[in-house]
Amino acid sequence: MNDPLQPLIDSLRQFADERNWQQFHSPKNLACALSVEAAELLEHFQWLSEAESRTLTEHKLVAVREELADVFIYLLQLADKLGVDLVAAAESKLAANRAKYPVEKAASSSKKYTEF
């Protein structure tokens, strides 16, 4: 029942509190920042082929890891502000996806469930 992410969430809360940044961290602003970081992550992949994206150079991987961290940090902060337990929310969504994408229909297809 304990959220395994709680220690990290607490650290992020303290980090923002110490800098008096909660005033900037409205859910709207955090959602903007999350989108911006997701795009900075995408930027590393935009001119790569899919094959190249599967075999990143070590140099690129270091940069990508930082962007993954930024996305995760804003995601945690936004979920924290809204009182959402991310792991529980992901598990609910995964259960819903199992129903929407039954193996026999979805196998080897990238179609959206509304297109079956």
Added chain:
Amino acid sequence: MNDPLQPLIDSLRQFADERNWQQFHSPKNLACALSVEAAELLEHFQWLSEAESRTLTEHKLVAVREELADVFIYLLQLADKLGVDLVAAAESKLAANRAKYPVEKAASSSKKYTEF
């Protein structure tokens, strides 16, 4: 040492395997999907004032929780593909941010560290 997110990561891996979806899940495509979901999350906030975003209706919160889950799911899948431990990456980044944004310089300011 144990990744607290491992059970969820394993479930996501199994979900994709059962549907033979790994072929679509190149890091490049997952980075696209992550950006798209982050924007779907942002869509819920785009016309709200910051104050309104701090007091979402229950109805809106349910929808937002689903989008948070979608972002988290793609983030976990992408990190898994690249062998990145998200919690460890976020902790490293937070340590780096503590150095870049010392309390005495960053307090109550939304400036980027390059603008100090």
Added chain:
Amino acid sequence: MNDPLQPLIDSLRQFADERNWQQFHSPKNLACALSVEAAELLEHFQWLSEAESRTLTEHKLVAVREELADVFIYLLQLADKLGVDLVAAAESKLAANRAKYPVEKAASSSKKYTEF
């Protein structure tokens, strides 16, 4: 009937041709780049209040103008690849929006038409 954007489109095509960049400019990649540039534009606004965003400093406006240009450039290149006339497409969309958002229903409301 002449596309008023044609001279600019021609210049962009020549720019890419001279550098042998058409190989990278698949519609998928251009759509990624467009999303990335739109987020770089958003980055300038993420911590501003709405009121602040209405009165940008001259310094900020110069940077924002460059990002607007980047978004426009990728949008033109993507539309060109797909044979889409942007002005005609926007006029069609605007006509459709007039029907979806009749003045008497949409006045002073930020609701999506599906929520009327």
Added chain:
Amino acid sequence: MNDPLQPLIDSLRQFADERNWQQFHSPKNLACALSVEAAELLEHFQWLSEAESRTLTEHKLVAVREELADVFIYLLQLADKLGVDLVAAAESKLAANRAKYPVEKAASSSKKYTEF
């Protein structure tokens, strides 16, 4: 000297005025909406290969054309609010890009100019 996009810009201004929507159309909000629409455009490409993205079905192209229009509409509205002439801004940027990416260095390479 005349902005070839002025008639469309005027129509968009009138559309928003008639619905009393200028109150929602702060530059910050328009930047959010632009990012969201760019992602909706990207969504159509996220699971396609680059080759598939070069040969869209007619059905898909119709949907993509609508998203291109949405991106263009928000881009025009944002530029209008900020007093930016998009065509002039794109031409300046293209001139700057010619200097940053000289043909002999940039040919057949997707590297960023900072990586030359």
